[in-house]
Amino acid sequence: MQYEGVLTKMQTELGTPIQYYIVFESSFINVNQLLGKEMEIAFMGYQCLHCSKKKKIYRQGYCYDCFYVIPAAGDWIMRPELSKAHLDIADRDLEYEKKAQLQPHIVYLASASDMKVGVTRKTQVPTRWIDQGASQAIPLVEVPNRYLAGVTEVALKNHFSDKINWKKMLLNEVSPIDLFERRKFVQPLIPEEVAAFYEQTEEKLYNLNYPVLEYPKKITSLNIVTTPVYNGKLTGIKGQYLIFEDGTVFNVRSFEGFGVRISV
Known part of the structure; x- marks a missing residue:
């Protein structure tokens, strides 16, 4: 066929x-x-x-x-801290960017090869983690827009990787990590403007099983x-x-x- x-x-x-x-x-x-x-x-x-x-x-x-012209490929896609729709400032198409940026976002920890920090729209849970090949993931903080998620990720990248070693992921060389414990370690590292959202975010571990x-x-x-x-x-x-x-x-x-x- x-x-x-x-x-x-x-x-x-x-x-x-x-x-x-x-x-x-x-x-x-x-x-x-x-x-x-x-x-x-x-x-x-x-x-x-x-x-x-x-x-x-x-x-x-x-x-x-x-x-280089469509809004779906703007720099804020890969670098959420560059989002400006919350300021009513356009990058390429403000209407598109408001729909994409002004919605709940999750900053998370995931274990795909080693532990990583990342950002995803709430509507992309757990799709984002599946696409990365994560074996486990846990939300850190839910925020109301992409900019706040981005500045949180930037703060955490000083302490955690934001990359996946795709070869280790495919070889299934995944280090055992207690994401609940790591989440507690993260709390003092959350930026002050986001700290209040941490307490409101459900502490839930996702386990993902691949075929x-x-x-x-x-x-x-x-x-x-x-x-x-x-x-x-x-x-x-x-x-x-x-x-x-x-x-x-x-x-x-x-x-x-x-x-x-x-x-x-």
């Missing part, structure tokens, strides 16, 4: 294990059902997720021209531009990665806007 379309990040559904879906315009694949089976990924070309033109993808699924039959011993990253046709047996799905029996891993999110044909 063949499926053809433009890649976007896999959609997920919380469960034991988590369910994964590759969604195309006219079809979708429940990727969990492919575990233990051979599948082929063939690169077919580019299509910008914004303008839909067949232009080479620059970043985040967008062509060069779109990436992996076998973790690899070594990994090689698949680039479908340099290897336009790849065939392998799927043995796991974690974060936004497909894991194959030969140690090849494919980061679906890194290839958003790339047209593919998947044969199973």
Whole structure:
């Protein structure tokens, strides 16, 4: 059976294990059902997720021209402390930015390789942690806008990493961490303007279970531009990665806007 379309990040559904879906315009694949089976990924070309033109993808699924003008790719996406919608100041599109920034955000601790601190919209709990391949996550503080989440993250980055070692995550080299204890350690580090929100935030631990039959011993990253046709047996799905029996891993999110044909 063949499926053809433009890649976007896999959609997920919380469960034991988590369910994964590759969604195309006219079809979708429940990727969990492919575990233990051979599948082929063939690169077919580019299509910008914004303008839909067949232009080479620059970043985040967008062509060069779109990436530097659309509000969905503003600097405040990666650096929430740059958010200004709460001040009624536009970056690229104030209406868009108000909808995205002026809503509840969570600053969290997660264990994916080692412990990390991060920011997500409340509506993206637990999707954000699944996309990162976190085995556990705990909210630190819920705040009413993206700016406050950003300044909190900046303060905590002086003490905790905000990066994931994706290789350790895929090899399942995850250090045991007591996130409840770490959360208590964090409280004095919270900026004063956010401290009151800490006490109001529910202390809840999320445990995430991924559909992996076998973790690899070594990994090689698949680039479908340099290897336009790849065939392998799927043995796991974690974060936004497909894991194959030969140690090849494919980061679906890194290839958003790339047209593919998947044969199973």
